[in-house]
Amino acid sequence: MSPRRSETRERMIASAVALLREYGASATSIDRVLAHSGAPRGSVYHHFPRGRAQLIDEAVAFAGDVISGMIEAAARADDPLEAIDAFFALWRDRLVDSEFRAGCPIVAVAVETNHDAPQLARSAAEVFGRWKGALAGMFLRNGLSEERSRRLAAFIIAAVEGSVIMCRAEQSITPLEAAAEEIHDLLSRALRP
Amino acid sequence: MSPRRSETRERMIASAVALLREYGASATSIDRVLAHSGAPRGSVYHHFPRGRAQLIDEAVAFAGDVISGMIEAAARADDPLEAIDAFFALWRDRLVDSEFRAGCPIVAVAVETNHDAPQLARSAAEVFGRWKGALAGMFLRNGLSEERSRRLAAFIIAAVEGSVIMCRAEQSITPLEAAAEEIHDLLSRALRP
Numbered sequence: 518m519s520p521r522r523s524e525t526r527e528r529m530i531a532s533a534v535a536l537l538r539e540y541g542a543s544a545t546s547i548d549r550v551l552a553h554s555g556a557p558r559g560s561v562y563h564h565f566p567r568g569r570a571q572l573i574d575e576a577v578a579f580a581g582d583v584i585s586g587m588i589e590a591a592a593r594a595d596d597p598l599e600a601i602d603a604f605f606a607l608w609r610d611r612l613v614d615s616e617f618r619a620g621c622p623i624v625a626v627a628v629e630t631n632h633d634a635p636q637l638a639r640s641a642a643e644v645f646g647r648w649k650g651a652l653a654g655m656f657l658r659n660g661l662s663e664e665r666s667r668r669l670a671a672f673i674i675a676a677v678e679g680s681v682i683m684c685r686a687e688q689s690i691t692p693l694e695a696a697a698e699e700i701h702d703l704l705s706r707a708l709r710p
Numbered sequence: 711m712s713p714r715r716s717e718t719r720e721r722m723i724a725s726a727v728a729l730l731r732e733y734g735a736s737a738t739s740i741d742r743v744l745a746h747s748g749a750p751r752g753s754v755y756h757h758f759p760r761g762r763a764q765l766i767d768e769a770v771a772f773a774g775d776v777i778s779g780m781i782e783a784a785a786r787a788d789d790p791l792e793a794i795d796a797f798f799a800l801w802r803d804r805l806v807d808s809e810f811r812a813g814c815p816i817v818a819v820a821v822e823t824n825h826d827a828p829q830l831a832r833s834a835a836e837v838f839g840r841w842k843g844a845l846a847g848m849f850l851r852n853g854l855s856e857e858r859s860r861r862l863a864a865f866i867i868a869a870v871e872g873s874v875i876m877c878r879a880e881q882s883i884t885p886l887e888a889a890a891e892e893i894h895d896l897l898s899r900a901l902r903p
Binding site for chain 1: 735813816822834839869871878885889892
């Protein structure tokens with residue numbers, strides 16, 4: 518693939534992520550991705566032979582990887598409290614920077630999957646699984662049991678995702694801050710030797 | 711309004727709620743509501759003069775009221791732990807009964823609001839506000855500070871909503887159970903005199 522073509526492909530994926538975050542999955546049509554990215558129509562089936570489903574699938578994987586990378590980097594520092602605070606801060610910045618317009622692209626796909634290919638639900642589940650794995654591994658290395666580590670990992674991701682949705686609806690950062698504070702206290706207690 | 715007409719109206723709202731839960735907001739079109747409810751096309755502008763936006767708005771209010779009623783009834787019993795366990799059990803049943811197809815209609819609207827009238831985000835926020843008010847009132851009556859009561863109320867709703875989304879994506883009840891267990895333990899500690 519020529520550098521030029523590969524750049525178009527990446528731009529289309531980035532546009533799909535941006536549209537998913539702001540408008541949801543059903544609203545992320547090929548037409549809107551083309552308008553947003555400025556890519557020529559011919560590039561759709563050239564870069565995404567399976568069409569819209571493939572484009573959204575790759576957008577989910579790409580967005581999932583970006584956030585996984587951040588979680589994994591924070592987890593490597595091995596200060597779980599700091600890592601979780603950083604995870605909340607990441608979402609806080611995304612909400613505030615977008616004036617509460619942009620949410621999580623993985624949630625957008627997970628909420629509307631029945632309307633799309635069932636593959637999309639599986640892709641969203643894979644992303645959640647990778648995030649959970651990174652958090653659970655960090656808790657395990659910090660002395661929590663395997664069961665508690667897995668439970669806390671799922672719980673923290675659920676609390677973040679749920680509060681991001683509430684923040685968007687309420688146009689306020691309060692729900693995310695409530696979750697960040699409760700989770701911080703809970704984790705301090707759980708990790709106390 | 712004749713009983714017959716009022717019944718059509720209610721059936722359309724119930725259909726909109728069912729479609730929101732399963733397919734999301736963008737996918738809940740007038741055509742699908744008519745097909746699902748069996749209502750004649752003429753009833754749309756008769757019962758909902760502002761069209762689709764009004765229908766979805768009323769579906770959000772209706773679904774929000776049903777769940778508010780359950781929260782308020784559980785909260786009146788004034789055993790906060792039991793009330794919260796019942797709130798989780800309600801979502802557990804909805805997920806399992808629908809084979810993980812049906813989520814929260816309020817979340818569906820909140821996630822896709824930019825695509826619709828801004829009124830819908832406000833309606834979703836109002837519903838979250840009412841749920842939070844009922845839970846916070848119960849915590850306050852059980853000795854928690856006003857600040858902690860409000861924080862816990864927002865946090866619990868966020869954890870429920872986020873884990874329902876993860877359960878649907880993963881086709882598994884595990885994320886909801888993780889949240890239910892962590893919240894139960896956290897509440898027991900918070901309420902201990």
